[in-house]
Amino acid sequence: MGNRQFTQQQKLSILKAAEEVGVKESARVAGGHYVAVYEWRRQLDSLGEEAFLAKEVQRPGRGLKEVTAEQEQAIMLVWSQNSGYGPGQVRGQLRRQGTTISLRTIRKVMQANGYQAKSGGKEKPDVQRFEASRPLELAQMDILELYxxxxxxxxxxxxxxxxxxxxxxxxxEQTSVDEVIALVQEAVSRYGKIEELLTDRGFVFYSWRGINRFEKYLEHEGIDHTHARPHHPQTLGKVEALNKRIKLELFNQQQFSSLEQAFSGLAEWVEHYNTKRPHQGIGGFLVPAERFHGRAEAVLAQIAQHCDVTLGGPGIERSIVNLVLGADGRITLYVLGQPLEIQGVSHVANVEP
Known part of the structure; x- marks a missing residue:
C-alpha cells in the first residue's frame, strides 16, 4: 500500500471484497499490502462499522508505512525456522543478522499470517524482580513432570x-538425591563453582527434619542453598518460565517413543536455546551463551554496526576459571570446579570472575 491514502469507506469496501476473495487477493486488486487489510479488519471488529467509518485517519496524506517484500520475506523466514518465537524474538534474531525492522511491522506481518499473542490471563500481583550480577553467582534448579x-x-x-x-x-524415570547431586557436580566440573543455588522445598532438595544428603553435599562444596518461599513460585520465575517453554515448544509438539529419543530431542532444543535463540530477559539481542561467557559487549558492538553475528566463526570457549569471594573475606580460585585458595588476601575490589 506504500504511502497511498485510503478513506474509511474505501477500506470498508476492500474488507467486504476480502470476504469474497480473501484478504491477500483483495489487497492485491486494491494495489496494496495484505498486512494493512488485516489491521483494518481488527479495527472494524473492535469498533463496529459505524465507528469505523467515523474514525479519522491519523496524519492525513502519510498513509500506512509500506512493508517491503524483502522485510516480509526476512520476517517469515526467521519465524518459519523458529515457530516458538514471538515478535520480540524475531526482531532480536533479525538484528543479530544485521537487519533492522520495527517491532510493530514484525508483529503485524506475523499476526496477518496467523500469529496470536498469548493471553495475559489474570492480573498478576507485583513481583519483586531480582537478577544475579555475574555468571555462576546464582543458579536456579527445578523439576518438571512430563510424559x-x-x-x-x-x-x-x-x-x-x-x-x-x-x-x-x-x-x-525417578527423581532422587543422587541424580540432583550428579547434575550439580557435572555443571561445576564443566563450567566452574556455583556460589548459590535456589530451589523449592521438594523432598530431594530439602528435609523438614534436619538436612538431607543433597544439602550436606552443597555444604561440603561451599555452595549456599536458598529455598523459595512456600506457595510463592515467582521466586523461581526464570526456571519456571523455562520449564513452560520446554513443555510448550518441545514435548507438546513432538511425540517421543522412548526416554533416549526424548533426551536427544531435548539436547538439540537446549543447544539452540543456549547458543542461537535471542532471550528477551537479557535485552532481546543476546543469546544466553554470549552473556554467560562474557561476550555481551563485543556482540552488542557488532550488532550496532549491523554485522551478522549469527554467521560462523570461533566457537564460545567454556568457562574453566572463576573467582569466589567467601563470607569470611577469603578469595578462592576455581579451575574446572576445583578450589585453589588464594592465601593472605582478605579483600579485593572490582574483581569479576
Whole structure:
C-alpha cells in the first residue's frame, strides 16, 4: 500500500471484497499490502462499522508505512525456522543478522499470517524482580513432570540466573538425591563453582527434619542453598518460565517413543536455546551463551554496526576459571570446579570472575 491514502469507506469496501476473495487477493486488486487489510479488519471488529467509518485517519496524506517484500520475506523466514518465537524474538534474531525492522511491522506481518499473542490471563500481583550480577553467582534448579509415550518422566534442569544459560539437565524415570547431586557436580566440573543455588522445598532438595544428603553435599562444596518461599513460585520465575517453554515448544509438539529419543530431542532444543535463540530477559539481542561467557559487549558492538553475528566463526570457549569471594573475606580460585585458595588476601575490589 506504500504511502497511498485510503478513506474509511474505501477500506470498508476492500474488507467486504476480502470476504469474497480473501484478504491477500483483495489487497492485491486494491494495489496494496495484505498486512494493512488485516489491521483494518481488527479495527472494524473492535469498533463496529459505524465507528469505523467515523474514525479519522491519523496524519492525513502519510498513509500506512509500506512493508517491503524483502522485510516480509526476512520476517517469515526467521519465524518459519523458529515457530516458538514471538515478535520480540524475531526482531532480536533479525538484528543479530544485521537487519533492522520495527517491532510493530514484525508483529503485524506475523499476526496477518496467523500469529496470536498469548493471553495475559489474570492480573498478576507485583513481583519483586531480582537478577544475579555475574555468571555462576546464582543458579536456579527445578523439576518438571512430563510424559513420554504415556510413561511419566522427570526433567531436572539447572539454570544460571544472570545469563539464563542452561548449565545442565537430566531426564529420569525417578527423581532422587543422587541424580540432583550428579547434575550439580557435572555443571561445576564443566563450567566452574556455583556460589548459590535456589530451589523449592521438594523432598530431594530439602528435609523438614534436619538436612538431607543433597544439602550436606552443597555444604561440603561451599555452595549456599536458598529455598523459595512456600506457595510463592515467582521466586523461581526464570526456571519456571523455562520449564513452560520446554513443555510448550518441545514435548507438546513432538511425540517421543522412548526416554533416549526424548533426551536427544531435548539436547538439540537446549543447544539452540543456549547458543542461537535471542532471550528477551537479557535485552532481546543476546543469546544466553554470549552473556554467560562474557561476550555481551563485543556482540552488542557488532550488532550496532549491523554485522551478522549469527554467521560462523570461533566457537564460545567454556568457562574453566572463576573467582569466589567467601563470607569470611577469603578469595578462592576455581579451575574446572576445583578450589585453589588464594592465601593472605582478605579483600579485593572490582574483581569479576
Amino acid at each position: 513420554v509415550n504415556k510413561a511419566k518422566i522427570y526433567l531436572l534442569v539447572l539454570l544460571d540466573d544472570y545469563s539464563r544459560f542452561i548449565l545442565g539437565f537430566r531426564l529420569v
